[in-house]
Amino acid sequence: MDVFTAIKERRSCRKFLSEPIGEDTIEKILEAAIWAPSPLNLQPWEFIVVTKAEVKEKIFSEAERCRKWGLEKSGWKWLESYKVDFLQSAPVIIAVVGDPKKTGLDMFLEDGGVGYQHACAAAIQNIHLAAHALGLASLWFTLFDKAAMREILGIDPAKMPLALVCLGKAGGESHQTRRKDIKEKTTYIR
């Protein structure tokens, strides 16, 4: 699939078919992920591929807990009916974990280094594009507490669970979104 097509067509999905994804497909997607650039090529990412129902259930419960927390904190009404059951139905969840020690020169900044997070986010975008090109839908999910997710997935306390990427065949229409025109977003200094 053409790169521009993949970039423009890909949408977030919140409803997945339970049909499993082969590990060869997962590997193709992760092979795309790791070609993201990173500070000093430190490759600060790690991937935990979750297919076990029991663990997906724990992730779902944690997201539900955070949804309620979010509703209370924000007062945003849409959170009342926001369903996170895609965490149960998606056949695969890839947890993307970053290593704060692999961040390059920004580790010496006062506010700490986040370069490793940016690199992981670029890897996540590659995951989305690769998945779309392979006929899979995806969702970038971050509504969880880092400490809780470390416990659920057995992650080293020194590392940062940054996102859960749900993958699977779409079980309905993708979530349609629009974009503001680039003219509203761009300034030229000529």
Next chain:
Amino acid sequence: MDVFTAIKERRSCRKFLSEPIGEDTIEKILEAAIWAPSPLNLQPWEFIVVTKAEVKEKIFSEAERCRKWGLEKSGWKWLESYKVDFLQSAPVIIAVVGDPKKTGLDMFLEDGGVGYQHACAAAIQNIHLAAHALGLASLWFTLFDKAAMREILGIDPAKMPLALVCLGKAGGESHQTRRKDIKEKTTYIR
């Protein structure tokens, strides 16, 4: 160009030809950038397209200052001879600026929201891939002080300059990098 080809072929470049890039090409690249996903589709990115030599010179001076700061802080010898003159020679520098207010539910977290930064990083990855598909080389550069960059580019103090993306025709071999095997980076919970 195929999306997997773009993802796997694209490399960082540190030497650019001065040959200008048409604004139609810049627009194609930014049109790819804005199709990145973002929390609640808030589209937290803004782009400043710099082609003016005088401003590139100021950016170069700031990077040089930070290089010296980095060398002093880190003691990393390679910084002694690290040239940042691509900031002068690249025909285009796109500053990617994020809006911390457009970050979604993580704004209520204790350690503050960085979701908007992740979205901007995904947009940057789209820029890299689109540029590569259009025959252009690119570099993701972050060695600058945020306050200094705000002053140089006239950025609202409430917004975050996250990266400078240099773009142009490659003026030599791209910087070759390897990747660790995905097996070293992946755990399965089946």
